Amino acid sequence: MNAFLTYLWIQLKMDVRDRAILLHFYLVPLLFFFVMGAVFSSINPLMGATLAASMTIFSVTMGAVMGLPAPIVRMRESGTLRAFEVNGIPGLAVLSVQAVSAFIHLFLVSAVIYTTSPLLFHSEIPQSPGLYFAVLAVFLAASIGIGLLIGVVARNQSFATMLSMVIFLPSLLLSGIMFPASMLPTSFMWLGRIFPATYALQSFLGLAYQTTTNMDATLSLGIVAGMGLLVFALAIRWFGSVRRGERS
Amino acid sequence: MAEPAVSIRGLVKRYGPSTAVDGIDLEIGRGEVFGLLGPNGAGKTTTLECLEGMREPDAGSLCVVGCDPRADRRVLREKLGVQLQSSALPDSMRVDEAIALICAWHGMGMRPDLIEGFGITGLLRKQYRELSTGQRRRVHLVLALVSNPDVLVLDEPTAGLDVQGRAQLHDEIRAVKSQGVTVLLATHDMAEAEELCDRIAIMIRGRVAVCGTPAQVTAAGSGRTRVRIRTSRGSLLPGGDRGDAVFVGDDDGYLEWRCHDVAALVTQLLGRVQVADDAVEDLRVERPSLEERFLELVEGDEGR
Incomplete structure (x- = not known):
């Protein structure tokens, strides 16, 4: 445990020095939040009310899906994973540290959005802050699971970027965070339902803000959790098979 | 054992x-x-x-x-x-962080003995990309x-x-x-x-x-030892094979033979120089190198 915590502390310090991590986890999400927050709150007061939730979904998806895979692919390509392994650090520990550090960064960004959106854009404070952060934790885990899965599946950086975009853009456009999902054509509305962002928004709205939702909010949270468990299991399984393949 | x-x-x-x-x-x-x-x-x-x-x-x-x-x-x-x-x-990992990480994973404290022994004290604060x-x-x-x-x-x-x-x-x-x-x-x-x-x-x-x-x-190779000799008045010219020693040629005043029996060849050459009232300026005996043996093995394998 001590070794794991030492690694996590070092990883967090490295992340602060890494411009790409700062860009994906902090700079772009916060910039987007400040710009879009102003736009949303002025053109659609209904969306402005739940701005913290929609901007948090954007930030978490951006950081986990766009920011997390690249360092994992880079570690595999450069031989860092092998160097760590021969020095006694198992590959799963590397993945776990990446996941936990991403969780911490994205939780911090989400906390900034949560606290500043009522102050800057007069958005509503959730009826149930506890449930807000519970939904956030589940959605963070699911999104980080997707990021890990992309990181272990992609053989190189360009493939990882392509996979990330395939998840990120539909999550942004079809989940209802940019405009109501009910405005989408039926086929796109259904397509949006394969992404956790869609269910996360329903959970935030129904459980934390206690507003009416298109889907059952508790069931939506369960679906996000289920998706999270599934992608984590797939990521670990895929990683194991990649490592076995490298040994054979 | x-x-x-x-x-x-x-x-x-x-x-x-x-x-x-x-x-x-x-x-x-x-x-x-x-x-x-x-x-x-x-x-x-x-x-x-x-x-x-x-x-x-x-x-x-x-x-x-x-x-x-x-x-x-x-x-x-x-x-x-x-x-x-x-x-x-x-x-972006610093050298001291890398050492601390591996030490922690082996359940050990930092290793100042290794850091000093390998002279990397000055590198500790550097990031890996800077090395x-x-x-x-x-x-x-x-x-x-x-x-x-x-x-x-x-x-x-x-x-x-x-x-x-x-x-x-x-x-x-x-x-x-x-x-x-x-x-x-x-x-x-x-x-x-x-x-x-x-x-x-x-x-x-x-x-x-x-x-x-x-x-x-x-x-263990079949390589022959190289014997090179240079005399003051060139009394060994024009060279030629001697027993099992094969004459390779002359270059820059040096005459060169390849042989297995170094002692026999050198004794013979020095005897000739003495008889001719000449003097040896330089005598070099070079056994086949590991590189030559390596090439012999690799080229032998390629020839198969």
Whole structure:
């Protein structure tokens, strides 16, 4: 445990020095939040009310899906994973540290959005802050699971970027965070339902803000959790098979 | 006899239809520096990776200080230090962080002895991306030694280093050996192998072509010793074969023969010089080098 915590502390310090991590986890999400927050709150007061939730979904998806895979692919390509392994650090520990550090960064960004959106854009404070952060934790885990899965599946950086975009853009456009999902054509509305962002928004709205939702909010949270468990299991399984393949 | 530090019996490793390692047997004694030589694709790195537990052999048995690399991977990590041929650390990781991380993972405190011993105190605050190739190699060597391993595996440790960096790393390998650590070294550099290794094995096409001390390996070849002589008045001209000695030619005043029986040829040549009332300005006897022996083996294999 001590070794794991030492690694996590070092990883967090490295992340602060890494411009790409700062860009994906902090700079772009916060910039987007400040710009879009102003736009949303002025053109659609209904969306402005739940701005913290929609901007948090954007930030978490951006950081986990766009920011997390690249360092994992880079570690595999450069031989860092092998160097760590021969020095006694198992590959799963590397993945776990990446996941936990991403969780911490994205939780911090989400906390900034949560606290500043009522102050800057007069958005509503959730009826149930506890449930807000519970939904956030589940959605963070699911999104980080997707990021890990992309990181272990992609053989190189360009493939990882392509996979990330395939998840990120539909999550942004079809989940209802940019405009109501009910405005989408039926086929796109259904397509949006394969992404956790869609269910996360329903959970935030129904459980934390206690507003009416298109889907059952508790069931939506369960679906996000289920998706999270599934992608984590797939990521670990895929990683194991990649490592076995490298040994054979 | 003491148990060997490394024992390889009938190791076979295939990649699809091609056989990278084809049933090799090797034993490396404790405290020995053992060199694994061979052309590209000979199976050196694959052999080392099997020992490191990074590759699953298709057949054969391996033992590294009592551990089976397949079954005892955790214990192996404490007993085996490894510097891979191509490895890296995260670009933004500082050297002190890398050492602290590996120490923590081995359940140890920081190793100021290693940091001072390898002269990397000045590098501790530098990020990995700021290090030169030689500095990176030294850092990886320190990391490999953190757990006080019994066996150290170095795969092409001096590849890409300048002369100074190479000499420095050689000194460090000697220092490691002096502490009783067994060193297994894969290299393309014959001079390095001759200089550092107690024994070497030359691998060709996945098999051990020859194994022994550098002197034994060199002597086992069919190469003839080169004898070059220069006299004041050229009394040995125009040269010519003498017994088993083959005359090669003259160059810059030196006449050159290749022979097996050096004593007979030199005695004969000096006798002729004396009779002719000439004087020897320079006499050189050069035994075949390890490199020549290596090339003989590789070219012999290619000719088959």
